[in-house]
Amino acid sequence: MNTVSPRVLLVRGMLAGLVAGVAAFLVAYLLGESKVDAAIAIEEAGAAVGHDHGDEPPVSRALQATAGLGTGVLLFAVALGGIAALVLCFALGRIGRFGPRATAALVTGALFVTVTLVPFLKYPANPPAVGDPDTAARRTALYLLMIALSALLAAGALLLGRRLAPRLGNWNASVVGSLAFVAAVALSYALLPGVNEVPDGFPAALIWEFRLASLAIQTTLWATFGLVFAFLVDRAIAPTAAPKEAVQPTS
Structure with a gap:
């Protein structure tokens, strides 16, 4: 296998993270934002019964759901892509006889399990209005x-x-x-x-739907990243083609 500098892998990891971030943003906007709006409506209804906060939020909800969400997801995805690339630099050739594409896929899967799935199963995401400040x-x-x-x-x-x-x-x-x-x-x-x-009376179905949407966003992020990253790494570390055996001319 041809050697490649960590910088090359880092650039490809961040590029794959950018592509994955776009996919995750689309899923977050289509699946997650409606659940956030529903939770905010419940929170505001409870605040109206208790006391009036008065001031409007400094950033509008529409801006939060578009530019704010997109910026946050993209920065997070690019950072994860860089981390995955650094992990791959260490893993190449050290976890068995796997090619670059398979190693990149294994690293991505391992990071998804350790960084996302295991913590999520213990401390799942909650919508707004759930949790004591x-x-x-x-x-x-x-x-x-x-x-x-x-x-x-x-x-x-x-x-x-x-x-x-x-x-x-x-x-x-x-x-x-x-x-x-x-x-x-x-x-x-x-x-x-x-x-x-969870506050008393908060809809359990909304919490469940929000958590499923959160897991879907993370799964989309890591799956897209794994596919793109494995492809880019395989292109960057092209295996050395075995030279064809020379054919001796017959006399």
């Missing part, structure tokens, strides 16, 4: 802690699999490492405190 810092810290734990446990599972591979074989060692990761994540779920701050 006084505990926002605590909830954010718990979520970031879950991401850090998930990444560390994934790294530990990978090291365990590599150590066991000479004795158990690659497949069996991978299965053992995966099971160890699942068990460690389950233990983390049990030890970390839960968060349940």
Whole structure:
């Protein structure tokens, strides 16, 4: 396989992140914004009953749902693309006999599980009006802690699999490492405190629909990124073609 500089992979990762960000923005706008509007309407109705806030928000809701949402999603996706590219620089040639495309796809899948899926299952996203503002810092810290734990446990599972591979074989060692990761994540779920701050009377269906929309956005982001990134990496690291065997002329 031809060598390639980290800068080349970084540029391609950020470009793939940009494309994935556009796809995620479309899904967020089509699926998520209606759920946000419904939650805001419930929040405003409750505020009107309790007390009047008076002042209008500094940024209009229409601007938040378009330019604000698009900017945030694109910046987030480009940053993730750069991180994935750096992880790929380390992973190439170190996680088995996989080509560049397969390695990029595996890295993307692993990042989706560790950075998005595992934290989401413990601390799922909530719509506006759900959650006590006084505990926002605590909830954010718990979520970031879950991401850090998930990444560390994934790294530990990978090291365990590599150590066991000479004795158990690659497949069996991978299965053992995966099971160890699942068990460690389950233990983390049990030890970390839960968060349940849903107000009384808040529609459970809206929370469920919002969380599904959030997961759909993240899945779209990572799936699009994985496909585009794998393609760009494969083009950047073209395998060296084996020279054709010379045919000896017959006399």
